[in-house]
Amino acid sequence: MAMSLEEKRARRAKRKESANRCREAREKAQKIVSTGVCPVCGGGISRNLSLSGWWQCNSFGSDGFREDGKKASEKPPCGFQCFTE
Secondary structure (H helix, E strand, O other), X not given: OOOOHXXXXXXXHHHHHHHHHHHHHHHHHHHHHHHOEOOOOOOEEEEEOOOOOEEEEOOOOOOOOOOOXXXXXXXXXXXXXXXXX
């Protein structure tokens, strides 16, 4: 079943909106990364090498996996993460 011209235009508009949201999210993440400061807790951020462009707060994760080395009893874990690519 062929799409009508209106359906094609609506689909194209949705793709454009999605691309704009992704671009804005990447730009916002790049600004955050350029500061090196977590916007949630104020700690540092580091790149997670598991995926290209993945950045996380140094307080991300459970004890033993956090880069800041602090236990959850000293500083609660932070869930901030973003992608720049």
